[in-house]
Amino acid sequence: MACLSCLLEYGTVKIIVIRNKAVGSVFRLIQFLIILYVIGYVCVVRKSYQVKDSVISTVTTKVKGTGFTNISGLGAHVWDVADYNIPPEGESSFFVLTNMIITPNQMQSSCPESQAKNVSFTKYFDLPVFDQLNASGHITLLKGIQTGLCVNYSETVKTCEVLSWCPLEIDTDLPENPLLAAAENFTVLIKNTVTYPKFNFHKRNILPDVNSSYLKQCEFNRITDPHCPIFRLKDMVAEAEEDFQTMATRGGVLGILIDWSCDLDFPEHYCGPKYSFCRMDNKNPENNVAPGYNFRFAKYYKTTDDVETRTLIKSYGIRFDVIVFGTAGKFNIVPTIVNVGAALTILGLVSPVKSAVLGLGV
Numbered sequence: 001m002a003c004l005s006c007l008l009e010y011g012t013v014k015i016i017v018i019r020n021k022a023v024g025s026v027f028r029l030i031q032f033l034i035i036l037y038v039i040g041y042v043c044v045v046r047k048s049y050q051v052k053d054s055v056i057s058t059v060t061t062k063v064k065g066t067g068f069t070n071i072s073g074l075g076a077h078v079w080d081v082a083d084y085n086i087p088p089e090g091e092s093s094f095f096v097l098t099n100m101i102i103t104p105n106q107m108q109s110s111c112p113e114s115q116a117k118n119v120s121f122t123k124y125f126d127l128p129v130f131d132q133l134n135a136s137g138h139i140t141l142l143k144g145i146q147t148g149l150c151v152n153y154s155e156t157v158k159t160c161e162v163l164s165w166c167p168l169e170i171d172t173d174l175p176e177n178p179l180l181a182a183a184e185n186f187t188v189l190i191k192n193t194v195t196y197p198k199f200n201f202h203k204r205n206i207l208p209d210v211n212s213s214y215l216k217q218c219e220f221n222r223i224t225d226p227h228c229p230i231f232r233l234k235d236m237v238a239e240a241e242e243d244f245q246t247m248a249t250r251g252g253v254l255g256i257l258i259d260w261s262c263d264l265d266f267p268e269h270y271c272g273p274k275y276s277f278c279r280m281d282n283k284n285p286e287n288n289v290a291p292g293y294n295f296r297f298a299k300y301y302k303t304t305d306d307v308e309t310r311t312l313i314k315s316y317g318i319r320f321d322v323i324v325f326g327t328a329g330k331f332n333i334v335p336t337i338v339n340v341g342a343a344l345t346i347l348g349l350v351s352p353v354k355s356a357v358l359g360l361g362v
């Protein structure tokens with residue numbers, strides 16, 4: 001019976017108006033803070049009345065420029081985009097070769113292993129750690145398959161003979177200045193199309209007000225030409241607060257960041273790309289083991305007597321990674337109601353909070 005009566009009860013809250021300046025001002029202060037939070041943070045900073053969407057994007061690139069080198073072993077050589085831009089497809093990540101160690105005329109044969117042009121037994125301490133000097137005083141570098149013979153490499157050095165692409169590459173003396181110094185003046189055209197699928201929004205970084213005659217001769221400049229999608233490599237590296245020639249010597253990775261964050265409650269032409277540049281690979285001077293960026297590739301051909309020959313190129317250069325990111329927001333009734341509801345709920349908490357505060361204060 002007692003249970004039935006408690007089930008059939010109705011409780012209500014008794015409202016007491018307290019005419020007290022301290023209580024009243026605490027109440028108003030808490031209300032004010034909550035309204036400040038709702039308007040300032042929820043509405044202005046977080047824009048919680050909007051639906052959000054992340055950008056989907058595609059990027060193609062086209063590098064332009066010609067360089068010239070005159071290196072021993074290769075002779076005078078003009079470098080055009082097919083030579084230095086790897087891979088040639090024009091992906092969002094592209095590599096521009098700036099420095100190299102060229103080993104021409106390599107053939108499959110046997111030859112003495114070597115490390116540097118000027119290695120002697122007294123200097124073996126200078127060898128990189130992964131090279132070894134075995135107990136009988138032979139330098140072994142594991143750059144090929146050992147034949148088991150030891151041969152004179154020079155007057156003072158005897159090394160193991162290997163089967164390999166001979167002559168072996170000597171990669172210890174990298175040119176101190178990048179061979180393809182002219183790469184600083186190369187330019188790249190970046191074409192970027194973005195989509196916000198939730199809002200059916202599509203746009204290119206070549207903006208509608210850019211005409212083709214302008215596009216033929218413009219060059220990105222943060223102040224004068226902020227919408228030109230053609231970038232000089234040197235300028236991008238400089239914006240990342242790096243020196244091009246220094247970075248080009250050992251190679252590195254540079255990020256081209258395109259920010260498409262937009263508020264689509266504003267007209268469409270306010271939504272445009274914002275470019276920034278930063279060096280991505282580690283250049284912390286305290287952790288400077290294996291700095292830079294390099295890889296090897298070879299060009300194969302056959303001599304007149306049908307012997308397979310190759311030119312090995314250990315290439316150093318800058319890899320440019322185009323990274324597109326962004327979120328767009330647009331007013332929508334559902335998050336608005338949810339957030340207004342949440343704000344009202346917090347306002348409803350003012351009384352208990354105030355009671356607690358006053359309770360502590362008394």
Ligand SMILES: *[C@@H]1O[C@H](CO)[C@@H](O)[C@H](O)[C@H]1NC(C)=O
Pocket residue numbers: 070075076
């Ligand atoms: C390349 O350098 C060699 C000597 O190092 C020189 O004889 C030759 O004229 C140079 N070629 C060009 C095109 O400058």
Ligand SMILES: *[C@@H]1O[C@H](CO)[C@@H](O)[C@H](O)[C@H]1NC(C)=O
Pocket residue numbers: 118123
């Ligand atoms: C070779 O090394 C010796 C002693 O380490 C040095 O005196 C000489 O100048 C070097 N030669 C070359 C061509 O680097």
Ligand SMILES: *[C@@H]1O[C@H](CO)[C@@H](O)[C@H](O)[C@H]1NC(C)=O
Pocket residue numbers: 134135136137138140146148149150160
């Ligand atoms: C050092 O290398 C030579 C040539 O490969 C080989 O004959 C010799 O046995 C090696 N010595 C040791 C201790 O491995």
Ligand SMILES: *[C@@H]1O[C@H](CO)[C@@H](O)[C@H](O)[C@H]1NC(C)=O
Pocket residue numbers: 152155156
């Ligand atoms: C290798 O060098 C040693 C000493 O420098 C010399 O006596 C020997 O004849 C050389 N061998 C060859 C095959 O040149």
Ligand SMILES: *[C@@H]1O[C@H](CO)[C@@H](O)[C@H](O)[C@H]1NC(C)=O
Pocket residue numbers: 181182183184185
């Ligand atoms: C790049 O171009 C500028 C201006 O045209 C020129 O002064 C500079 O020497 C060029 N750099 C190289 C490495 O050729």
Ligand SMILES: *[C@@H]1O[C@H](CO)[C@@H](O)[C@H](O)[C@H]1NC(C)=O
Pocket residue numbers: 209210211212213214
């Ligand atoms: C292209 O645009 C530039 C400036 O953006 C303007 O000066 C030029 O007259 C335009 N050319 C044509 C053919 O519309």
